[in-house]
Amino acid sequence: MLRTTLIALLFLISTHSFAQFIVKGKVTDSETGDPIPFASVILKGTTTGISTDFEGYYQIEARSLTDSISAAYLGYISASKLLQNVAEQTVNFQLKPSDFEMEAFVFEAGENPAFEIIRRAVDRKKDFDKRSLSAYETKNYTKIEIDIDHVSEEFTQRKTVQKVTAVLDSIQQLTNDEGEKILPVFFSETLSKFYYRNNPELKKEIVEKSKITGVGITDGSTTSQITGSAFQEYNFYKNWLNIVEKEFVSPIADGWKNFYDYDLMDSVLVGKDSCYILQVYPLREQDLAFSGTIWINKETYALKQVDLSIPKEVNLNFIERIKIQQELVPTSAGPLIPSKSRVQIKIGQVTPKTAGFLAKFYTSADSIRVGEPKPTSFFNQAVTLKEDYNIADEEFWAANRQDPLSQEELAVLQMVDTLKRIPIVRFFSEGLKFFGTGYLNVGKADIGPWPGFFNYNNIEGVRLGMGGRTSLKFSNKWEIKAYGAYGFKDEKFKYSTQVTRILDRFHWTTLSLSAQKEIDQVGLEIAELQDNSIFLAASRFGTLRRPFFNTNQKLEFQREFFKGFLFFSNFKLSQFDPLFDFYYLEKGTGEYRSDFETTEAKVGLRYGRDEIIIINDNERSSFGPSKWPILQATYAKGFQWLGGDINYSKLTFYLYQRLNMGMLGVSRYELDAGKIFGEVPYPILKNHLGNETLFYTSAAFNTMNFNEFASDQYASLRYRHFFEGFLLNKIPLVKKLKWRAVANANVLFGSVSQKNVANSPTVDPYGNPLETFGRLDPKTPYVELGYGIENIFKFFRIDFFHRITYLDHTDAKPFAVKISGQIIL
Structure with a gap:
């Protein structure tokens, strides 16, 4: 017992003799006030020092002091401060960021020693990637601060x-x-x-x-x-990290040598682990890559710490x-x-x-x-x-x-x-x-949307409207929407109302009843263009194309059975009243008719395996998929015996996917296919969306005219590629503008059966010619190719489209220029 006490006493005395002075403090960024982890703090003129922890704190214990202490970290201007000759003192540093410039590399004969370290770290990625775990859970604390500076x-x-x-x-x-x-x-x-x-x-x-x-x-x-x-x-064990909707390549990606160079700076003890310190540099300054420092365990080649920045030269x-x-x-x-x-x-x-x-x-x-x-x-x-x-x-x-x-x-x-x-x-x-x-909150309701407050077109003249919806403050089980508008030229009132009951918020389940009377356009229906608000607004100003009054009542049901798998259905009564010269030949009688009613039931399935969905008040909001495609299939049946004038069936399929192409950029494609069974007037056919406006939209064929083609069986592919800075970053003068190349390819196969062609007369009952629809040759696809530049003055995009087929059509546009505005990073 006495021996143990003496050993303890000697240990305390020796420890005190080795640590007569304590210097502690915090190292922070002078611009943001945030801590700088992993910074080096050292007593000047000695090798006594330590690295700051993740919160920027340090504590040095020494037998003697020098006159000053310094703090340094890559990307910051080093700083020194005088020390007092006291047993314990606090010295804080506020380091100013410096404009880091990559220096030229000069290596002696042989391979860069950092390469072997990176190679081994990449070989062992599967051992340390958290995605290799079957399951894990954590308790997290998150804080976010946004400042104006x-x-x-x-x-x-x-x-x-x-x-x-x-x-x-x-x-x-x-x-x-x-x-x-x-x-x-x-x-x-x-x-x-x-x-x-x-x-x-x-x-x-x-x-x-x-x-x-x-x-x-x-x-x-x-x-x-x-x-x-x-x-x-x-997760830096992924090859690519999605940050602000851009794909950045990890310093330990499988193809690291195509993007990075490295310097082996030193080795250091981090906690109990001895680590290599590697400086990381992008090979090309405008690539979506990182610069900074990574710490790799010397024994396991696992990542221990990272401190990485995206340089301002990045596009x-x-x-x-x-x-x-x-x-x-x-x-x-x-x-x-x-x-x-x-x-x-x-x-x-x-x-x-x-x-x-x-x-x-x-x-x-x-x-x-x-x-x-x-x-x-x-x-x-x-x-x-x-x-x-x-x-x-x-x-x-x-x-x-x-x-x-x-x-x-x-x-x-x-x-x-x-x-x-x-x-x-x-x-x-x-x-x-x-x-x-688009909405302004007033108590328990939202007023809007503001784009519908005013409109002007050849049918309604000046149109004024107003709408609203209940908010979450009103109820988390009921949502009521209503909208009304009046045209001063046609002197008619338009409206839409909808009541939704939210039955289950976990397995998102809703039941809705709606009624609407609105002016619509064949091939430019409001329901199909709600996600393209600018294009929809542009198409409803000025001259309306093949307008009609659409009066309908609809009952809808949807339920998400498990993550990403949504079932939806509806039952709809619709009435088509044309405001242009339109006739079709009624089946059986062969008589001319201009209006018709439909009774339609629809069921559909939608599956997005990794789609992120949040509940935004009383509506679902999608953040889109990250890897897997979104698939949707629907079947609709029109019934004549339930009050409709026409029997028909519609089968449609839709697929969307975002593809990360690595250093080549990002691609998006949409595959759309469908078939209509039965003899129907052409407004029920698939009227393929053209674009006669000046504005670009990914939903349309941008060299196709409105109502130029319709089909009762079709398949289309719309492909868009964003090169980010891949091509233009290599052109010395252009790369300073930070322009980015884009490319488009749109292909459409389609045809119309002879019975549906016969349903659409070319003259009215009085012998006057009628507008009908164009038909695609099933052996010849409609093809248009496009290329363009985005990020012009950081806001604008210009696309050039070439129409490759069907150049012999009346008013066909072999070449079109489209513009658009976007706020992108």
């Missing part, structure tokens, strides 16, 4: 801005190290459980608690679903910097899980008279468990909210945060709460939301 002098001099700053002068102001004011506008915290299973690959996040404060944020349920960890996942718009820092820990089964991730996205000023934005995302994971996969039914909805997700006081958050809020973050919360109460801020934020969504 780079506030220009012209911006601050605006009267509306001065009204805001006058109020904010009464509270603590946040500034960066250069004295520029930072204006926080959003802050969120989320506690959630994240679940993953393989074969099939499925993910689910249950948001347990969420606290959101932000300017213009009134919808907590929708926002809470997208501020969790499910949308903040970055992105508005974004000045994207920075990703990540710390990985092994699971009990071996594969790695990110324990902490930090992402910064800095958006520059669009014009010199505006401001920039800075978005910060932080996620930490603990309670990592590897176990048996949950049943597939558990993953039916990608993100769900617990009933009391938004009910928690500050004591709860203080006890359950995995990381406490800093003083800067507490100041952010205070400022955002103050900002959102300022009347002028509320006015502009609500106005921006109204413009973006």
Whole structure:
């Protein structure tokens, strides 16, 4: 016992003698205030030093002190500070970012030693990729902050801005190290459980608690679903990472040598693991690739840490910097899980008279468990909210945060709460939301959509309209929509109403009843173009093509049986009343008729294996698929014995997929096929969508005229490819413009049976010629090829289309130029 006590006493004495001085502190980014992990802090003139942890903290224990201490990290200007001759002191560093420029590489004879390290890391990817686990779950804490920065002098001099700053002068102001004011506008915290299973690959996040404060944020349920960890996942063991809708190649991708060069900088002890430090450089400065530092375990060749940035030279718009820092820990089964991730996205000023934005995302994971996969039914909805997700006081958050809020973050919360109460801020934020969504919230209802408030065309003249819908505040089980419009030329009232009962929000199940009386156009029906709002609006101004009054009543039902698998059906009564010279020959009697009624029942199936769906208030919203295609099949039957005038059947098939082509860019294709059985008037046929407007749309054949072709059996392929910067980045002068090449190929096979041709007379009962429809030769497809440039002045796109076949048609356009506007990164 005495021996043990003496050994302990000697150990304490020796430890104290080896650590007479303690220097500790934090290293942060001077512009953003965020911690800089993995920075080197060293006593000047010695080899005594340490790296900062993920939160930027360090602590050095030394027997003696020098006169100063320095902090350094790649991409930042090194800094030094004087030390005091005291036993314990705190020294914080605020490092300024530097404009990093890649230096020329000079290697001696032989292979770059970093290549062998990368080669072994790539060979062992399957051992450490978390996707190789059959299932895992984590408890996650996520926080997001969005600030306005780079506030220009012209911006601050605006009267509306001065009204805001006058109020904010009464509270603590946040500034960066250069004295520029930072204006926080959003802050969120989320506690959630994240679940993953393989074969099939499925993910689910249950948001347990969420606290959101932000300017213009009134919808907590929708926002809470997208501020969790499910949308903040970055796995560098994938070959390609999707960031801001762009595909970036990982530094340890299978084809790493085509994109990167490396420097072996040093080896260092990270925790208990000895690691190689490798500097990463993109081979071409405008490629969608990273630069920065990665740490690779010397024994296992697993990733230990990453600190990577996307350089400003990359072909992105508005974004000045994207920075990703990540710390990985092994699971009990071996594969790695990110324990902490930090992402910064800095958006520059669009014009010199505006401001920039800075978005910060932080996620930490603990309670990592590897176990048996949950049943597939558990993953039916990608993100769900617990009933009391938004009910928690500050004591709860203080006890359950995995990381406490800093003083800067507490100041952010205070400022955002103050900002959102300022009347002028509320006015502009609500106005921006109204413009973006089309609806303005008023109590328990939303007024809109604003594009339908005014219209002008040759049938209605000036048309004024107004509509609305109930919101989640009204009910989470019932949704009511209504819209009315009046044309001052035709002096007729149009309307649409719909009542929806939400029967099950988990297995999304709804029952709807609707009624409508509206002017529509053959081949340009509103129901088919709702997702192309600009094209729809352009096609309904001016001269309407083959207009008709569409009066219908419809009963709809849909249910999602399991994740991605949706069943839908409807029963519809419709009446077609033409507002143009139209006749068809009635089957059996051979008499001329101009109007008809249909009674139609439809059933359909839709499957998107990895499609991400969230419940946006009382509607489903899709974030699209990431890898697998979306398939849809429908069957419709028209009944004459239930009050309709025509018997027919329709069978359709649709497939959509997004393809990552690696360094070549991204492709999207749509396959559409169908067949109509029975003798029908041509408005019931598939009237293929042409485009006589100046605007480009991916939904149409852009050199085809409106109503030029119709089919009762058809198959089409619309293929679009986005080269990103692949081609134009290699042209010295053009690459500075950051233009991006695009390509299109549209192919259509179709035909019309002779019985449906006979149903469409070429003259009316009085012998006057009638407009009918064009027919495709089943052996000759309609083909158009296109190419173009997007990202012109960061907003505009121009496409050039060549019509390859059917050039002998009247008014055929062998060449067309289409323009469009888009906000892309």
